[in-house]
Amino acid sequence: MVQTYSQKANHNMRRPVVKEEVLHYMRTRQKQLDDPLKSLEDFAHQENIPIIQPEVVAYFRFLLEVLNPQSILEIGTAIGFSTLLMADCAPQASITTIDRNEEMIALAKDNFARYDIRQQIELIEGDAINILPTLEDGYDFVFMDSAKSKYIVFLPEVLQRLQVGGIIVIDDVFQGGDLTKPIQEVRRGQRTIYRGLQRLMKATLNNPGLTTSLLPLSDGLLMVRKNSSEITLLD
Template sequence: MVKSYSKNANHNMRRPIVNKDIVDYMRTHLKESTGHLAELEVFARKENIPIIQHEVVAYFRFLLQTLQPKKILEVGTAIGFSALLMAEYAPDAQITTVDRNEEMIGFAKENLAKYDSRKQITLVEGDAAEVLQDLDTDYDFVFMDSAKSKYIVFLPEILKRLTVGGVIVFDDIFQGGDIAKDIMEVRRGQRTIYRGLHRLFDATLDNPDLTASLIPMSDGLLMIRKNSENVILPD
């Protein structure tokens, strides 16, 4: 029995912002996962573990096969599903994935030991704020799927380690549509996330050193490309 996530946790991620009929169509018509990825999807849904939704899985297949990154960083391992997905569709990549949730780390270690057949994935345990400062590798693809209010906190360190032309994907950035509301309409317990995400948007969407796009898929993706070596972020 998984204890880390209650039935009410992260409720906004369960509210896709795309029309429900279209979401249902995507989730029933896009290619299904197979093998161990399918097994992990079933386990995650059963235990209420927030892994990426099926339409994002399909998008990652396309994205990774197209970009073929060589050095991938992931912040937010959970049970290792997305790291294993990236390993499958970027077979030449080395992947570093970071998490601090002890229960999730236990599941991830087990899954990586069983399914990371090419030994592509390195799991780093600890708080990302500390781990990111100690990394000495440059990355050309970064997937952010951790605490949403911390995305803006992690961004400066991530950009230092992202190659020019590299891509960052931030998951769950629409918060069930909350980010389009006035803050007074947002539940009090969600306002820290709201503020953090708006700071992230302010820092990236119109930044001349970045190319940014908001993707209305699942609970939203923010994608940014690093265009210059020294990215200037607002204070």
């Protein structure tokens, strides 16, 4: 029987990682945003518009510089904050972003007109479930940050358009921890989201055609890599 770690273990290794002080450290010690992204972040917080959190921003910087994607698809534009971040981190990439909220579309268009300096971004207006089947391009990176209950609905179309070896990042999958609870403990108004996310996890986490990982950043990221040309989602 090995005694080393039982006798000399660092007990902090067994404690939850994302505590308030750790979250504060991640959000204040990593590289901060410069304008125009900083101004867009401030505007989003002022107007209560959900955007990706600073720890996810830092992760995206790293991930996109490593992956060097050439063609990016985003579902859920909002004001264009994450779109412009991806354009900044992957200056060689073409980016297609989809949104159906008219107010957000107007704000995003204005922001893209000002800040999309390399003309990388194409904004498509409408419901993603109608638009995805019309897209002909193949993508090597997809970011999904829209209606959480619809992730599982969008996923088959997204996978068809994702190149083998491509990556999907899906935001806000833990729902403040609701995902881990029995449905009876989830507020009735949130149960449609809960069911959709449970279906998403069931379809992906142990799928032999996918490599997946759950990351405890912000409200949780689901990372999906497409490993073969034909993917059957699990029921």
